[in-house]
Amino acid sequence: MTRITVHTTDTAPEAVRPELGALAQQFGKVLNIHGAMAHSPVVLHTYIAFQQVIGDYGTFDSRTREAIALVVGNVDECTYCQSAHTISAKAAGLSEDQTIAIREGTVDFEAKLAALLDLARQSTANKGAVKDDAWQTALDAGWTDAELTELSAHIALNLFTNYFNHLVETDLDLPAAPGL
Structure with a gap:
């Protein structure tokens, strides 16, 4: 409550x-x-x-933005944001199965997106720190330095909403994201 x-x-x-x-x-x-x-x-x-x-x-399309939000919400265990961004991700063109894979960290449907989301997952879980090989993998997948630094803004926005929801214990008023 x-x-x-x-x-x-x-x-x-x-x-x-x-x-x-x-x-x-x-x-x-x-x-x-x-x-x-x-x-x-x-x-x-x-x-x-x-x-x-x-x-x-921002340079990321809505599909990529929503995928990032799903990763951050999952790592940060924000039920509200995972639910909200599942809805938005589906509206942006991701299937429900893809939203689940993104949250689970098992993105096998798009290598470039998977590399970016791995970086987002590491950054979120490790207070911003990422491994050099993950950064290089994202560059090798086709992301630019500008895009990889922009990722920090997307992570920060989502941490802001996640932390807010945790702080006030926001009641879910949207359909719940599928369980993992």
């Missing part, structure tokens, strides 16, 4: 009502994560700003 009340667009602080309303329109309702973030304008605005910067300047 969540530690805090989930705000609606009517109960949220004035400083976040427009943004919470826009998120509600985008997702069809106020998701529990967004309603909980609305308690602190700095939290909701940071989340939105992070999303905006990645949207404006």
